[in-house]
Amino acid sequence: MPKASLNKKERLKSRKEIDFLFKEGKSFPLTPFRVYYRIKPSAESSTAISLQAGVGVSSRNFKKAVDRNRIKRLSREAYRIQKQPLLDSLVTVNKEMRLFVIYTGRELPQFELVKEKFTIILKRLQTLVHENNTPAS
C-alpha cells in the first residue's frame, strides 16, 4: 500500500552523503529551486530505502529562521505528497537515488507554487531515471 510518508529513514541525514552529493552529484536549476541528485545501482545489502531526500534554504537570502522553516516545511510537504511515482520507477529499474533541493529564490512562496514546481521536478527526475536505465540495460 503506497503511503505519503516522510520519516527519518527517507530523509537524507548524513553529513558525509550530503557533502559528496554537492561535490560529485549532478544538478539542474528550476527557477526558484536548484536540484542536486545522484543515481546509482542499488546494492543488495542496503534494504528498501531507494530514495532519500533533503531540502535547504540559504540563510543569506532569508535572515529570519521563521521564513526558512516555512519554506522547508512547504517543500517537504510538496515532495511528500507527490514522490510516489518516482519511487515506483526507481524500484522497477532497481536503482537508488539521493536528492537535495535548495530554494534559491528571494521571496516567500505560496504553497500552490511550490507544489507545481515539485510536480515538474519529480517528472524530470523520473525521465532521467529511465534515460540512465536504457543504456545500462
Place this chain on the structure above:
RNA sequence: ACUACAAACCGGGUUAUCGCUCUUCUUUUAAAGGAAGGGAGGAAAGUCUGGACAGCACAGAGCAUUGCACCGGUGAAUAGCCGGGUCUUGUGAAAGCAAGAACAGAUAGUGCCACAGAAAAUAACUGCCUGUUCUUUCUUCGGAAAGGGCAGGUGAGGAUGAAAACGUGAGGUAAGAGCUCACGAUUAUUACUGGUAACAGUAAUAGUGGGUAAACCUUGCAUGCUGAAACGCCACGUAUACCAUCGCUUAAGGGUGACUCGCCCGAUGAUGGAGGGUAGGCGGAUUGAUUCUGAUAUGCAAAUAUCAGAACAGAUAAAUGAUAGCCACCUGGGAAACCGGGGACAGAAUCCGGCUUAUAGGUUUGUAGUAUUU
C-alpha cells in the same frame, strides 16, 4: 463616554483529511505496525551581563588585564530589582510634581582647552600709584607739567570666549585688593541634633587654586582561563611509522593560556614539519537557586518563609506542519440577509536570573484633558 500617556496581562478557538517527533504500553525473531499521551515564546532574538555545570598536570605570591564605583535592603550572583539621599533638566509665583544620572578622586601627578582674547593658569603683558633720576617746556626761581629709565606697591580696569582667580553694594587707600563690613553663593574641618547609612539642619573656625577622568591616571572592591562544537564512554581506523632539530641524566623543552617568581612534568623521549585516519552512537540532556495560582506570616517595597494545588518540549541537514471548513475578533460594501478582505513581532538547540530591542490587536488599572447627565 471619548482621547492621550504609563504599567500589568493575553497573544485566537474548533472539526475533518494527510504528515513529523518523543515517551509509555502492546503485536512481532527482527524490520515494521497498532493504541494512548506530550510537543515552540513573551521576547525562544540581541549575546549586553550574573551564575550553575564541565574541563584545563589549577600549591602559592606579585603585577597586569577587564569590570564596577552615593547609601541601605534583596537575592545563588550581578552593571538587576526595591526603597532612600544628592545633583541636573522640565513645569510652576512657590510648595511641589515628573523625568534622568557612567553620583569615588581635578589640593597625587602628567596632558589638553581650536578660533577669539592682554592672558586658558606657580601668572606674564598693558595699565594705575609712590619714590628716585634724566631730558624738554614753563617759572613768581620755591617748584610745576609732560615724556623716558630704575626700584617698589598693586592685581581694580583691559572690546574676547563655553569658561577669566567668589558676586553685589558700601567703607577704606598713594593706587588698590575679602583689606574691612552687610547680604548672598560655595568648599573643608569640628561640635551638636535627626537618621542604620548616604545625607540634612544649626553653630563656630578656616577658606574661595577654571574646566576636562565617556584624556592618561590614582584610590577602593571584584576577577585564573576556556566554553556543551566543553567534557566522559563505546565503536571504527591507525603508527612503537617518515623527515628535521634537541637530548640520552640534574638536561633541551613543555605545562600552569598576559607576564614574572615559584611549582609540576620530562627518555620504548620532547618539539616542529609533511602526511594519514575518523567525524558514527550513547551519556552530558532536559525536574530545577524552576514557574504559576491561592492562603497565612514578615516587610513601605523588591522579596522571603510555610502550607495546598497545578504545570514543565527535547530535535540533531535539525520535529512542533499542510489543505479545507465553521465560530469568535477587526474591517469594506449593503437597510438586512449576505458577499469580500485581514490577523503583529517572531522559531527552542546545556540550563536558569536579569537587561536591551521588535510587536497587529485586545483586556484591566492609574493619571490628565474634553463632553454629557444627575
Place this chain on the structure above:
RNA sequence: GGCCCGUUCGUCUAAGGGCUAGGACACCACCCUUUCACGGUGGUGAUACGGGUUCGAAUCCCGUACGGGCUA
C-alpha cells in the same frame, strides 16, 4: 551554539576632540578641438541610525541596524 572585528561622497580611501570633513576615479557644466579622446576650470555629492559626555564629536561612551571573519 560560542568568540571577535568593522560601517566616511556612486566606488576606493584620508583626517592626534577644533577652521567650510580632504584626495583620486566616476558624474554634470563650461573651455580647448572641425568632432571625439586627452588636457584645463568649476560644480553636485558622504561620517549607518538613535541617545549621552564635552564649550565643541566622523573621532570618546552606550544601545540598535547591517556587513564580515574565526571556531571539532
